[in-house]
Amino acid sequence: MKKILLLALTPLLFTNCSVDRYEGDERIIIQGKVVYNNVPLSNAEVDVYPVYNKPVNGSITEVYYNDLNFDYNQNSISKSFTDNSGKLSLSIPRSEDTNVFVIRISRDYDSKYYGYISKYNSSNYYLNLGTLIF
Amino acid sequence: MKKIIFFVLFISNFTCNAQENTNPNISFAKSFQFTFGFANLATNKSMMGEAHNVAFPSVTGRLGIFHYNKFSVGLHASVHSMDVKNTQYYGYFEDTQALAIGPYISYYQPISEKSLLEPYISYDYVNYYSNYDDKKLHSESDGLGLGIDYQYKIVGMAYVTFGLKYSFNKMRTETHPNWEKYMNNYNFMSAKIGFTFSKNRL
Numbered sequence A: 001m002k003k004i005l006l007l008a009l010t011p012l013l014f015t016n017c018s019v020d021r022y023e024g025d026e027r028i029i030i031q032g033k034v035v036y037n038n039v040p041l042s043n044a045e046v047d048v049y050p051v052y053n054k055p056v057n058g059s060i061t062e063v064y065y066n067d068l069n070f071d072y073n074q075n076s077i078s079k080s081f082t083d084n085s086g087k088l089s090l091s092i093p094r095s096e097d098t099n100v101f102v103i104r105i106s107r108d109y110d111s112k113y114y115g116y117i118s119k120y121n122s123s124n125y126y127l128n129l130g131t132l133i134f
Numbered sequence B: 001m002k003k004i005i006f007f008v009l010f011i012s013n014f015t016c017n018a019q020e021n022t023n024p025n026i027s028f029a030k031s032f033q034f035t036f037g038f039a040n041l042a043t044n045k046s047m048m049g050e051a052h053n054v055a056f057p058s059v060t061g062r063l064g065i066f067h068y069n070k071f072s073v074g075l076h077a078s079v080h081s082m083d084v085k086n087t088q089y090y091g092y093f094e095d096t097q098a099l100a101i102g103p104y105i106s107y108y109q110p111i112s113e114k115s116l117l118e119p120y121i122s123y124d125y126v127n128y129y130s131n132y133d134d135k136k137l138h139s140e141s142d143g144l145g146l147g148i149d150y151q152y153k154i155v156g157m158a159y160v161t162f163g164l165k166y167s168f169n170k171m172r173t174e175t176h177p178n179w180e181k182y183m184n185n186y187n188f189m190s191a192k193i194g195f196t197f198s199k200n201r202l
Helices: A002-017 B003-019 B049-051 B177-186
Strands: A020-036 A045-051 A061-063 A078-081 A086-096 A099-108 A110-117 A124-134 B026-041 B053-068 B071-083 B095-107 B115-132 B135-155 B159-169 B184-197
Touching: A020 A045, A020 A099, A020 B177, A045 A086, A045 A110, A078 A086, A110 A124, A124 B003, B003 B177, B026 B071, B026 B159, B049 B159, B049 B184, B053 B095, B053 B184, B095 B135, B115 B159, B135 B184, B177 B184
Parallel strands: A020 A124, A020 B135
Antiparallel strands: A020 A086, A045 A078, A045 A099, A061 A110, A099 A110, B026 B053, B026 B184, B053 B071, B071 B095, B095 B115, B115 B135, B135 B159, B159 B184
16 A cells, blocks of 8 residues: 555656746846857847856856756746847846756857856846857 | 622623624624736836736635724735736746735725725735746735725625726845836736625615
8 A cells, every 4th residue: 555655656756846946036137248250149049047057156158058957847947039239138036946047048040058147146136247259 | 609600690791781782883794795807907117017918817805804884894815817928037937826815994985876986905915826837936025905996786785896906016026226126016907897795885
């Protein structure tokens, strides 16, 4: 009987673990600009993903997909587009699982990741990414 | 033993007299309202307002608990669901359910033999739950609601009810001071239709 109960409850355990939970009690504002060949990159897709990497310092640089530790779902928490000036502006709520994020810029079939967004480089719930070279 | 019996008789006598002298203007739980309609109408420029579509249906219930003359104090609760239309600042979610609860105080004023107006003020504690794929976001807000109901008596103690309410909400979110107003101040209007059941009003 115990085995049957254990077997029945095991899928529920995994289901619960695979949910990304966020709380709206804190929100970090993220702003920046994306350029390509020194020209503002407009209408580029901007996604933010939670990751489990350990940030070394506060600088935002290009990071590589193979080095990223995504969670099971790999769901973006924020999705938007750069404006005509190549500027991006968004906010992310507090994750219950990690406080490190990466940002992905996509245009046509190309995409690049930049990181790491963490407590090291946000101040007073604000982070300016500066200019990201695509 | 005699003292105990005397005390019990005294309390019984006092209670009986108190019941006989009960103020007829005071009553309990004699009003209930159930409505449905729209919410998230006429929003201000805010993260929540710009992120969400108009909510339909919005279901609201209200129970008057204590009544004195034309004043009522009670509890209200509502639930509405709205689609996320703009993910830029809110986050990449599909829809949001809002559950509100809180006390209210109202005053009714008859305007004809069969109809009355009932303005009210409420405190709204709201929980928001957003979902998409395997993501969940929970947020909270505190709000002040100002509303007015028009009620038309149809039969007995049943009134058909039309109402408008404007809610001033403050999200419980810590963020950068320059963005605080946009992220936290969330105001919207609700419109509803339904029924109110009240005793001894008209």
